[in-house]
Amino acid sequence: MSFINYLSREINCKIVYYGPGLCGKTTNLQYIYNRTNPDAKGKMISLATETERTLFFDFLPLEIGEIRGFKTRFHLYTVPGQVFYDASRKLILKGVDGVVFVADSQMLRSEANTESMDNLRTNLAEQGYNLDTIPYVIQYNKRDMPNISPTEELRQLLNTGDVPDFNAVATTGEGVFETLKSVAKLVLTELKRGAAR
């Protein structure tokens, strides 16, 4: 749910990075944080375990620019990917404006990808959202790893709705900003469409 403040002339939107454990959601945010001008970003918060696994969420506020005099801010969140943190994942989806599904391209993680995507669909539905209509993009991460599935195979398995999708190597930044720009654009387009209704 976006928040528009007329006094400070700000538009704030919430984007959630979703996906199976260790697929690279936090790495996406860390790359964005490291490569963004200090004026355009806030502090990155990571609520993680001692072994650096996400416990509750990562949070990164980002300013993208101005539209018609309104500062446009995106609040990026990740969810904890591990299966048993489902209660936390549901909470983080509250008020979401757009979703990035980060898939792990490694063949061995194929089942984890589909399980996480089914979980995303169920948890969104519980909050009153539909994965087929919410602004949503898919990223096939870890393209630099050995034993990965071909993109076309991942696409057939995961991208049944034909949403924008991107190959990525989040550790080097390949595909990271392309993914973010794509979902941010879909969110703003959806807000514009909502205003026209």
Add this chain to the structure above:
Amino acid sequence: MASPQMVMYEEEFAQVQAVTNRLVQDANARVVFVVDKNGQLISASGDTGDIDTTSLASLTAGTIAATGGIAQLLREQEFATQYHEGVRQNVHIQVVSGRVILVVIFDNRTSLGLVRLRVKRATENLTRIFEMVMAKAQDPFRNSPFSEITDDDIDNLFND
């Protein structure tokens, strides 16, 4: 969309700010914040100088969301009030009309009793204001800033 968009117009923003300014004084608090339950900061009063207000808003919303989850598991109503006691500073958190969160940060210049008393009055005032805010947000004849934005405006934002 699952929940209506929140739009703050200048008039309501000024009213919220007046309530939080007064609460800082009446409760002798250091800082008072109003945060949307989704983690967006709405207003801040008092000595906010060295506080990362954006992070604080997101983490407060996370706390409320987490305890809300606990409440659900216990088949309890939402825990509307929380208190965190520190060595030098304390945080009082109050959910207002199920929609926004009122956060008071205070030190030993005041007492929890006074903060609670003043928060109660501020909560009543904020409830009235946010009912108005939500009623306006649902008014289909009110213009959203997005109604004037073109596809080109959006494209231009993402041109390198």
